[in-house]
Amino acid sequence: MAERLSLQGVSYSYPLPGKGEVPALRDVTLAIEPGEVMCVAGSNGSGKSTLARICAGIVTADGGVLEYGGVAIEGRKALRSLRFSVGLLFQSPEDQLFADTVERDIAFGPRNRGTKGDDLDRVVKESAEHVGLDLELLQRSPFSLSGGEKRRVALAGVLAMEPEVLVLDEPFIGLDHEGREKLKDSLRRYRESRGASMLIVSHDLADAWPLADRFALLAGGELRALESKEELLESGSDLAELGMALPQWGELAKMLSEAGHPATDVSDPSSLAEAAAAMLEANRGRR
Amino acid sequence: MTLPAAENGSIECRDLSYRYPGASVDALHSIDLTFEQGRLYSLLGRNGSGKSTLAMCLSGLLLPSRGSVTSVGYDTRDESGEDDTDIRGRLGIVFQDPDTQMVAMSVEEEVAFGPENLGLKRDTIRSRVESVLDRVGIEELRTRQPLRLSQGQKQLTAIAGALAMEPSFLISDESTSMLDHASRSRIVELFKGLRDEGMGVIHVTHFIGEAVGADHVVVLDAGRVALQGPPAEVLSDPERLVALGLEPLPVTSVAAELKRRGFEVPAGILHGKELLAWLRG
Amino acid sequence: MAVADITIGQYLAKPTALHDVDPRLKLLAVVTGTVMIFLYTSGWSLLAFALLLLAILAVSGVPLLKVIVSLRAVWVIVLITALLQFFLTPGRIVASWGFLTITEAGLYNGIIFSSRVIVLVILLAGLTMTTPPLKLADALESVLKPLRLLKIPIERVTTVVSITLMFIPNILEQSRKVVRAQMARGADFESANLFRRVRDVVPVLVPLFVKVFNDAQQLATAMDARAYRGGRGRTRLYPLKLGVLPTILTLLFVGVTIGLRFIF
Numbered sequence: 006m007a008e009r010l011s012l013q014g015v016s017y018s019y020p021l022p023g024k025g026e027v028p029a030l031r032d033v034t035l036a037i038e039p040g041e042v043m044c045v046a047g048s049n050g051s052g053k054s055t056l057a058r059i060c061a062g063i064v065t066a067d068g069g070v071l072e073y074g075g076v077a078i079e080g081r082k083a084l085r086s087l088r089f090s091v092g093l094l095f096q097s098p099e100d101q102l103f104a105d106t107v108e109r110d111i112a113f114g115p116r117n118r119g120t121k122g123d124d125l126d127r128v129v130k131e132s133a134e135h136v137g138l139d140l141e142l143l144q145r146s147p148f149s150l151s152g153g154e155k156r157r158v159a160l161a162g163v164l165a166m167e168p169e170v171l172v173l174d175e176p177f178i179g180l181d182h183e184g185r186e187k188l189k190d191s192l193r194r195y196r197e198s199r200g201a202s203m204l205i206v207s208h209d210l211a212d213a214w215p216l217a218d219r220f221a222l223l224a225g226g227e228l229r230a231l232e233s234k235e236e237l238l239e240s241g242s243d244l245a246e247l248g249m250a251l252p253q254w255g256e257l258a259k260m261l262s263e264a265g266h267p268a269t270d271v272s273d274p275s276s277l278a279e280a281a282a283a284m285l286e287a288n289r290g291r292r
Numbered sequence: 293m294t295l296p297a298a299e300n301g302s303i304e305c306r307d308l309s310y311r312y313p314g315a316s317v318d319a320l321h322s323i324d325l326t327f328e329q330g331r332l333y334s335l336l337g338r339n340g341s342g343k344s345t346l347a348m349c350l351s352g353l354l355l356p357s358r359g360s361v362t363s364v365g366y367d368t369r370d371e372s373g374e375d376d377t378d379i380r381g382r383l384g385i386v387f388q389d390p391d392t393q394m395v396a397m398s399v400e401e402e403v404a405f406g407p408e409n410l411g412l413k414r415d416t417i418r419s420r421v422e423s424v425l426d427r428v429g430i431e432e433l434r435t436r437q438p439l440r441l442s443q444g445q446k447q448l449t450a451i452a453g454a455l456a457m458e459p460s461f462l463i464s465d466e467s468t469s470m471l472d473h474a475s476r477s478r479i480v481e482l483f484k485g486l487r488d489e490g491m492g493v494i495h496v497t498h499f500i501g502e503a504v505g506a507d508h509v510v511v512l513d514a515g516r517v518a519l520q521g522p523p524a525e526v527l528s529d530p531e532r533l534v535a536l537g538l539e540p541l542p543v544t545s546v547a548a549e550l551k552r553r554g555f556e557v558p559a560g561i562l563h564g565k566e567l568l569a570w571l572r573g
Numbered sequence: 574m575a576v577a578d579i580t581i582g583q584y585l586a587k588p589t590a591l592h593d594v595d596p597r598l599k600l601l602a603v604v605t606g607t608v609m610i611f612l613y614t615s616g617w618s619l620l621a622f623a624l625l626l627l628a629i630l631a632v633s634g635v636p637l638l639k640v641i642v643s644l645r646a647v648w649v650i651v652l653i654t655a656l657l658q659f660f661l662t663p664g665r666i667v668a669s670w671g672f673l674t675i676t677e678a679g680l681y682n683g684i685i686f687s688s689r690v691i692v693l694v695i696l697l698a699g700l701t702m703t704t705p706p707l708k709l710a711d712a713l714e715s716v717l718k719p720l721r722l723l724k725i726p727i728e729r730v731t732t733v734v735s736i737t738l739m740f741i742p743n744i745l746e747q748s749r750k751v752v753r754a755q756m757a758r759g760a761d762f763e764s765a766n767l768f769r770r771v772r773d774v775v776p777v778l779v780p781l782f783v784k785v786f787n788d789a790q791q792l793a794t795a796m797d798a799r800a801y802r803g804g805r806g807r808t809r810l811y812p813l814k815l816g817v818l819p820t821i822l823t824l825l826f827v828g829v830t831i832g833l834r835f836i837f
Contacts, residue, residue, distance in 0.1 A: 048472060049442050063753065093757040100747075101754040103779035113776065117759025148783070152339060162758060178470055179388075181339045181498040182539035208472040250473050253501065254542035257564040264568070274542060278549030281571055285555060288573045353798060380800035392791035395739065397584050397705035404810040405707075406799040411806045418810065437586050439742070453799060 006200040007169040008074030008090075010060060011036035015069035017055055029055040031226045032069070037170070042196065042203040044213035047223035048248025053206045054174055056223065060204055061172045062087035073170075089118065092168030096175045098159030102147040107138075107158050110147050114166040132161040135198070136191040153184050157191070164195055171195070172204045177212040189216055210237075210244075211252035215272050222247055238262065238271060301329040301460055301492070303350050303383075307359035310345055319345040321515040322359070329460055329492040332483055334503035334523070336496075337512035338537030343496045344388075346512065347465040350494065351385040364460050381410050384454030388466040390446035394438035399430065399449050402438050406457040420456050428452040428482065444475025451482065461492040468497055480505065500541055503527060504562050511536055524560030543567050583643075583742055584705055589634035591703040595815050596712035598823040599700055605827045606696045610689050615837035619685070622833055623692045629826070630699050643698040644691060651687045658683030701738065710735030711813060714804040728803025732796075736789060747784050751777050 015033045018026040030052045037043050037060075047053045058064040059071060062084045071078045078087050095101075104110035111129045120128060133140060136157040142150065147158050163171070171192070177185050193216065195201055205213040210220065220237055222230040224247045232240060237251070238259050244250055251259065258271040261280045266287070268280040308323040320342045327333055327350070337343045348354040349361050352368040361368045364382045387393055396402040403424055407417040425431045430448050433441065438449050447467055454462060464483065468476040480502050483493045487507070495502065503509050509526040511519040513536050519526050527533070530540035530548050543564050547557045561567050585592075591599070606622070613619050631637055664678030700709075710731040717727040752760075760773040 048474065049444075061757070063757070088757070093754075095750065095754050095757075098754065100784050101751055101776075101780050102783075103776045113755075113760075114758035117761070166758065181537065183338055183537050185539075248472070248474050252542075253564065257542055257546065257567070260564055260568050264572070274545035274549055277542070277546045278553070281546055281550055281567070282553055282555065284571050285550075288571065351798065353794060380798060385798045387791065387795060389788075389791060391743070392788045393795040395792070395796060396707055397586075401705070401707070401810060405801075408807050408809060409800040409802065411808050414808060414810060414812075417808065421810070437584065440586070450795075457799065 007039045007202040009036055009039055009072075010091075010170055010202065010204075011072045012056075012059070012066075013070045013072070015056075015059060015066045015071065017052075017059065017064065017066050017068075028226050030059070030066070033223075033226075033228045034069075035221055035228060035231055037202050037204060040196070040200045040202055041218050042192075042205065042213070042216050043219050043221055044210070044217035045204060045206045045221045045223060046208065046210055046213075046249055048208055050225075051223040051248075052226040053208075053223050055226075056221075057093075057172050057174050057204060057206045060170070061091045061093040063093070089166075090168060091170045091172060092163045092166055094160060094163050094171070094173045094176055096178055098163070098176075099152065099155035102155060102159060105146055106144050107133075107147050107150075108143040110158060111143075111161045111165050114162055118166060128165050128167065129161075132165040135164055135195050136161045137187055153180075153187070156180070156184070157187070160188070160191060164191075167199065168201065169199070170202045170204070172206075174206045175208070176205065177207060177209070185212065192216060208249070210249055210255070214252050214255070222249070224248070234271060301364060303327040303361065303363045303461060303492070303494075305346075305350070305359070305361050308346075308349060308356050308361055309358040310342075310349055310354060311357045312345075318357070318515050320349065323515075323517060325510065325517065325520075327461065327492055327494055330487065330490045331492060331507040332487040332505065333492075333494045334497060334506035334509045335494060335512065336498065336500065336503055336509060336536075336538060337518075338498070340514075341512040341537070342515040343512050344465050345515075347385065347463050347494065347496050350461075351383045351463050352379050353385070381406075381457045382460050383463060384451075384457055384459035384461065385463040385465060386447065386450045386454050386467045388469050390443045390450065390470065391439070393450040393453075394446060397437055398435050399425070399433045399438055399441075399452075400435065402449055403452045403456050406453055410457060420458070424452045424456045428455065442475075444471050444478065447471060447475065447479060448482075451479070455486075459491070461494065462486060464493070464495045464497075466496050466498070468495075468499065468502065476502065498538070500527060500533070500538055504541070511538070513537070523562060527562055528560055583639075583702065585635070585639075585702045587634075589703055591630075591633045591635065591699070593816075594703075594819045594823075595813050596704050596708045597715055597813065598815065598819055599704055600709070600712050600716065602823050602826050602830075603696055603700045605830050607693060609830050609834060610693055610696070613689075613834055613837075616685055616688070617837040618833040619688055619692060621837070622830060623688075623695070625826075625829065626692065626695060626699070630695075633703075635699060635702060639702070640695055640698050644694055647690060647694050651690050654690070655683040655687040658686055701741075706735040706738035708813070709738060711804060711809070715813065728805060732801075732803055736792060739792075740785065740789065743788060744781070744785055747788075748777060748781050751780050751784075 013034050015030060017030040018028045020026055033056065045053045045056055055064065059066050062078065073087055073090065078084060102110055104113065108129055111132055112125055115125055115128050133143065138157045138161060142154065147155060176188060180188065192203065196203065205217065207213050219231060219233050221228060229247060238255060254272055254277060257277055258268050261268055261277065261284065264284060266280045266284040268276045270276040305323045305325045308320055309318050310320040311318045323346065335343045335346065345354065349356060350363065352363060355369050363379060366379050394402060395405055400421060403421050404417050407420055425434060428448050428451060430452060433445060438446060441449065468479055483495055484505055487493050504523050504527065506523055509520060509523050510517060511526060518536055519532065527541060528544050530544045533540045541562060543561060547561050547567060550557050558570060627637065630640060659675045659679045660673055662676050662679030662682050664676035666674050667677050667680060668675045713731045713734060714727055720727050755776045760776055761769055
């Protein structure tokens with residue numbers, strides 16, 4: 006079960022030759038509760054990737070405090086132990102496949118942690134199941150698989166380390182509809198089985214929408230809003246100004262809500278249809 | 293920006309089939325399609341449906357295993373030798389990954405690359421570069437190094453590079469797949485503008501929203517044409533699209549649900565605003 | 574996030590005086606320099622050449638700090654070769670610990686060899702920082718033109734060379750990405766255990782090669798799509814112009830470089 010991961014007043018700048026220090030994050034405060042899925046959204050340059058890396062312990066913040074489970078993460082030892090609790094999935098994870106069989110590739114992570122024998126077999130099989138990978142594929146070469154299968158192998162490799170917190174940096178880029186659905190299913194399954202928390206970095210709100218509990222909107226390195234789906238729909242957060250847009254059903258839901266007929270579940274067409282039907286009835290009644 | 297006269301301004305696929313070397317099935321099977329200049333086409337399909345393979349065959353970069361592709365008057369198989377600069381000049385193509393399309397160290401030289409390869413005179417090259425940078429709206433990036441631009445800017449540069457060859461058709465092989473929302477919109481708007489100016493634009497994508505403004509939509513499935521027609525027809529059947537591995541527009545799902553409940557929803561609604569206007573009565 | 578400037582072979586956007594010099598002249602200078610670096614018999618020649626080189630780069634406006642940073646990638650090789658020379662060259666013993674001995678000849682050889690490599694890297698960095706790969710390819714083709722008579726496909730050679738040069742930053746960026754991802758999976762690149770470090774090189778090399786190979790293919794397709802057929806029949810927006818002053822200066826440089834062999 007995951008613990009609470011919190012950032013308080015975290016800042017980070019990196020040196021750019023000729024331009025001095027460029028601030029990537031300014032005074033960001035937020036917390037990911039145990040078992041929560043948070044989507045960190047923003048356009049290019051908003052600092053979302055930097056935020057993900059700090060949470061995963063591979064970049065140290067310049068200022069502010071990072072805490073996991075109430076313990077401040079300071080110094081190399083603490084950072085290294087954080088990395089054991091936090092799994093990180095980069096963009097195009099299939100680019101890191103290297104082993105001669107799928108099984109060995111997935112086993113790489115847990116083996117590095119000292120897992121052996123039966124435990125290792127178990128964790129490899131479980132991860133393959135989480136991502137919906139056919140067990141027959143375990144003995145095949147990862148390079149003989151399709152693009153979608155490769156990505157699943159890569160995800161299984163990270164899940165095999167049994168992280169409590171999973172950080173994903175733009176995991177949906179380049180995936181088609183089926184690919185996105187399969188990834189979301191895998192993440193849901195993993196979350197249910199381990200009570201894991203997740204941080205999903207995305208420039209597109211639509212991708213993480215069904216999964217996310219809350220959305221952290223970043224722009225220019227600052228946290229502009231931290232809202233749930235409902236709040237996002239209601240609030241005045243000017244998404245266009247931040248370089249983002251509500252997923253289309255979000256727009257529809259918003260319009261229905263403004264017309265006086267809010268839908269109960271904003272991402273379900275049936276529920277939107279209910280609201281639309283209610284609106285039709287009401288209008289017919291008036292005529 | 294001038295466009296060449298449309299002598300034989302169409303791309304025709306006749307019984308086009310393609311099989312990758314060593315593969316056990318066709319990637320494309322008996323495709324019959326025609327693409328005209330001055331129209332915007334959207335090619336949709338799940339991963340593996342053959343849409344990128346089709347784009348490559350249309351551009352002549354892949355030659356048919358069976359059947360033929362005749363692009364702007366040239367059968368692509370006749371043009372596979374040393375002198376295929378003609379067909380390359382007439383069909384522009386941009387690809388999915390912005391990073392593996394950049395060759396030069398400045399946007400200006402990047403855009404000039406194609407015309408240079410065509411052996412055009414320096415003055416011609418210069419004027420083309422000017423007008424294309426202006427048309428695509430990236431003049432301020434002229435001296436920047438392409439590999440240091442944002443992904444969206446790189447794709448705009450790649451498109452500019454293709455346009456500089458003054459092609460009759462521009463083929464986009466999932467050029468928006470790796471971009472953020474704002475860049476995608478900008479590029480789709482650019483495609484619409486080019487279509488208005490008389491160019492044929494064929495945009496392969498898996499984002500259904502990008503097909504809404506097309507003149508004609510073609511949906512591929514397992515190497516064959518599964519569905520084609522104007523967007524209002526093709527995109528408004530959500531169940532069919534789901535069966536083809538695509539994510540339907542939420543508006544169409546809602547409209548279909550309302551139909552199921554007995555309401556007479558007008559056909560071809562693709563925008564939330566249209567639905568709302570109808571709901572209001 | 575700024576792809577923190579990967580300096581080896583990284584083309585400088587801010588133009589220096591060397592940017593405008595015809596790449597053929599730079600090529601001549603670099604080839605001469607490379608050959609002479611290994612022909613110098615005296616450490617003084619090497620030092621004088623190094624100073625001359627650094628002076629030229631500095632005067633042209635090349636940021637020397639970036640040049641020094643580009644040495645970071647080779648210091649490991651340099652150190653290893655130097656140490657091997659120190660310990661394994663026979664001669665008069667200067668210092669010893671147990672069975673390890675350093676000889677006077679070993680010390681001298683080690684230092685000279687390392688210096689050669691360092692100066693070579695600086696020379697090459699100077700070239701790649703100021704010359705776009707495509708222009709370098711043009712220069713190579715121009716210089717190799719006579720070989721066409723022997724039916725050697727020089728276009729292919731120069732295309733390969735230019736794509737390789739273009740890919741250096743790509744290769745570096747890719748390797749960083751892969752290292753990061755495998756580190757996130759527990760691969761240890763900082764371990765004291767040498768065996769582990771060597772073993773963990775495979776998870777980096779394999780995906781690196783696969784990705785770079787695929788990227789190169791994609792790039793080749795993109796170039797083909799823009800009618801690239803090598804240099805033949807290609808016009809240039811900015812054609813190569815020798816220029817009187819640069820040519821004279823280059824010939825002077827070549828002369829001095831060769832002359833240093835005989836002065837010391």
